[in-house]
Amino acid sequence: MTDTDRPEPPPHFIRTRIRKDVETEVVQQVVTRFPPEPNGYLHIGHAKSIALNFAMAEEFGGRTHLRFDDTNPMKEEQRYVDAIRDDVGWLGYEWARECYASDYFEQLYAWALHLIDQGLAYVDSQDADAIREQRGTLTEPGRESPYRDRPPAESRDLFERMRAGEFPDGAHVLRAKIDMAAPNINLRDPVLYRIRHQHHARTGDAWCIYPSYDFAHGQSDAIEGITHSLCTLEFEDHRPLYDWLIEHLPVPARPRQIEFARLNLDFTVLSKRRLSRLVDEGHVDGWDDPRMPTLAGIRRRGFTPASIRNFCTEIGVTKSESVIPFGALERNLRDDLNVRAPRRLAVLNPLKVILTNFPDDETEWLELPNHPQNPDMGTREVPLSRELWIEAGDFMIDAPKKFFRLKPGGEVRLRGAFIVRCDEVVKDDSGNVVALHCSFDPDTRSGQPGADRKVKGTIHWLSAEHAVRAEVRLYDRLFSVPHPAADKDRDFVEHLNPDSLQVVSDARIEPGVEAMAPGTHMQFERTGYFVVDRDSTPDAPVLNRAATLRDTWSKIEKQLR
Template sequence: MTEPDIQAPAHFIRNRIRKALDAGQYQRVITRFPPEPNGYLHLGHAKSIALNFSMAQEFGGYTNLRFDDTNPAKEEQRYIDAIKEDVRWLGYTWKHECHASDYFEQLYAWALHLIDQGLAYVDSQDAETIRAQRGTLTEPGVESPFRHRPPQESRDLFERMRAGEFPDGAHVLRAKIDMNAGNINLRDPVIYRIRHLSHPRTGDQWCIYPSYDYAHGQSDAIEHITHSLCTLEFEDHRPLYEWLLNHLPVPSHPVQIEFSRLNLDYTVLSKRRLTRLVDEGHVNGWDDPRMPTLAGVRRRGFTPEAIRAFCSEIGVTRSDSVIPFGVLENALRNDLNTRAPRTMAVLRPLKLILTNFPEGETEWLDAAIHPQRPELGTRRVAMTREIFIEADDFMEEAPKKFFRLKPGGEVRLRNAFIIQCHEVIKDEQGHVLALHCTLDPDTRSGRPGADRKVKGTIHWVSATHSVAAEVRLYDRLFQVPQPDGDKTVDFITHINPESLVVVADARIEPALAEASPGEPFQFERLGYFTPDPDSTPKRPVFNRAVTLRDTWAKLEKQGA
């Protein structure tokens, strides 16, 4: 893995691990990242990935990537491949690639051990009945009529369950703990169920599959995980995690520690809601740049360095909070500002004709690749008689504080000279077709008037030495900070209709047409952009990763 991007801040998990190491409880730290291969990773997973890998790395250990493949109904190889790609992209390397299915035989043997010890039994009730008998937070559960089934009978049934004698739902295996427990997870939880489904890795070898709660802790123990770092929704599951470890002959006893999950405003991180966005066509797949999936933000132009810095900045606590999306965007701005080459692009071109520039000639100007990194040198920019400027940079009837181009007004063309507008060319409907301007030759670099000041500087590209491009302007997917906060309103109604604006006829500097997907650029005055995988040299396509400034913060302030 790459070295940490910034100084790691103290937090309660780091302090607890350090204290345990100092006390000699562990020789090294071994963690795991255990995703279910039934979907794509999102930004919430990035926080967990960063924490698990960084803790092991910091304390001289390692991290396993373990796929919790206990539900063959939803698991696919494409998800496994995507998860591995995402973890690698974030900059992390796992020690072992593991699968819960690697341990199916051992987990089955331990289930038989629980049965033989009178700590598990086969229940022959249906799922709805078992669910109803669990009770509530204020009422105890009801014991199953099969709770006292003799161990020999339960073992026989469980072995026949494995042999495939029974249909789905005919029986389940439950741990025998306490139906009066205050924690509902201890009320004889189901640890095995029958599912006649082919598994992506084990094929038709099994027709019974362990529950997540049963497989997780024992997989940790088999791999000698020292610290099982989970989000807070697993806190109520910890007593079951520990009960199973304490009642099975496992080779090690991991410690589960919970931390708060990532919550971002203006987005949703629920897998169910993300799936709905994709299935109903509100976005263009799991890697749509508006999606909070790692595949989506990568395609949009986010960098792994920015995401790791973001995870470090928000810290690790046990308090639930909502992180402003602007914090994530600022992490990207801070990263790209230091290394993204500068270039010029015009999104909505307006033709400008320099009437005193020689027809047919091209003047090559030098422009800095990065103003704070002179070691990168300069790039050549073509100046011609006809250029394009942003349509928004001209206003025929401009207010007093409009410091861009207007009739009779002056602006400086970036990296070039000062021009003055003296004629507006319109069509019969009164639409502006072009501007006639003159350049002031004394304001060129090296001339006596090069330092003459004007209040406006605008960007531009040559009409003949630029390339047509499609530019996709991505913004926040939702219009409100908490799109799923009101359960009485469908979160879909909060989708931002301006979350994607496609500009089909932008103009860019020619060298950009050869750029590779993910390569970052700052389009001067416009924001940070990267080529999309759809991009080709003949038809470049660029995605806006983030604007130069947080415009949403300004809007929120105005609305306060």
């Protein structure tokens, strides 16, 4: 099913809210933003936010900004900016404007001075531990800082000297003066600025004080004319501070923050801190390892932009936290690739078959469809010769009654060719099966009188002479339990699935696949959906399994829940 085939998504509370704002002319044009921090790669959880922000703006004729929240130079790097741009563009979205919180550092600084002059902010000279200890708890109010009543003129002087670089890191902070007894801890005089003598990727050494996320976020929204600031639920408790700052600053616009439930996916982790640890400790091969839930990772694994967009539409937008089965993401990929991925042949665990009545020096070229349900995708020629490869799993010596593939004396149809019978099993000195001697029935070729003769099994194959050796990487769930981070008794890395990657180094693929460009998708018949990996070359092709043909995990997941 394609994007255009899917029914219109059902209404949700954010769409309803925006529609009302548009119809009542509270806003003239909808403007949304996606504001990632450039301190890591985006993951599938971000895809939900990206899709929602861009979809709402597009639906109501508005625009979306891509704004990098680059307020913490200690963790931010240009490579993350480049990766985020690439991921958002790969998903199929175009932003109207690219912005950075650092674009507004001068204005944010001026507004911080405004708060100081109004008696709404003060410089606190305590260290971080003292401030944290005075903050209170959910049941106990906080205690006021001894510097809370510092005169505005003194705070302004200190803050200007903070900017000038006179003080070391941690010597002072700027705090909003709100209410240390507020039930919402975020309103207990939150920190607005910290001293950080750290080189910034965009502003260099121009600044040694940097705004907090809470201070930069809402004001950046206001500067850009954002009408609806769509955030995940963890920011719901921050909304009163967001609104307080907007209310007490001379900002040019009044954006509205609306929260929704974030995406949670089973059998993985969606925390930048945990994902960074997986990379740093070598549990995975970088941020784009195909087992990672990063957009770069699932892209390399073979997921498509359409499958991710459809998945985000399917799971909907609610205020209720839930965990989505990884299988739902895979199902959307199957739905997408089943329609458009061309079919090819591959044998992952080869077993030799010798057709004893096939001419020794002859090669037949069979015309096979590229897609059995879509004649518009055309056909291709596939070579057939005396020696073939079949899957070792398609043969059994002592086959059970309902085994309908190849067995001694048994018959199967070779897909697109003819029926063969196993006449002899060849074993090595250790008793291992190394080859099958078979004979084919020429009357069962297409167009022959026996072409319609029925046998219960059909298997795929490759010409041994023409097949290309390849490395095939079989990816599976990264963790062996549904909720690896929820186990309080064990470190989440202890739940890593040892079988999350199996490398088949001696697979055989249909000739022509080795020349396909990285990122090309196909279905290996009876095996699964695959994509050409970036490591692939014509001389050493590498393919990644994106998904199996069927959901083999659904029953296992139910048992593990």
